[in-house]
Amino acid sequence: MLTDFFSAFRKGQELVNADTWKNRTILLNVLVAFITALASIAKGFGYDIPVDSEAIGGGVVAVFALVNAVMQIVTSKRVGVQPKV
DSSP states (O other), X not given: OHHHHXXXXXXXXXXXXXXXXXXXXXXXXXXXXXXXXXXXHHHHTTOOOOOOHHHIIIIIHHHHHHHHHHHHHHTOSSSSBOOOO
C-alpha cells in the first residue's frame, strides 16, 4: 500500500478515488481558513486564545502546505515526477 502511494507521485498515475481525495483536501483548506478567521475575530473582540502565534505561523502552516502539495501531485495524472526510463 505504501508503495502504491509513492508510485502515485509519478506523472500519469494518481490515487484511486482522486475526486474524493481532492474534495477532502478542499474541505481541509476551508476548515483551516474558517478556524483561522474565527481565531482572528475572537482576538479582535478581546478573547485570548492560548495558542502561540509563532507555532501556528511556522509549524502548522508548513505541514499544511506540504499536505496540499502532496495532494495536488497524487490526485492528478497530469503532474508528478517523470517515470523511470
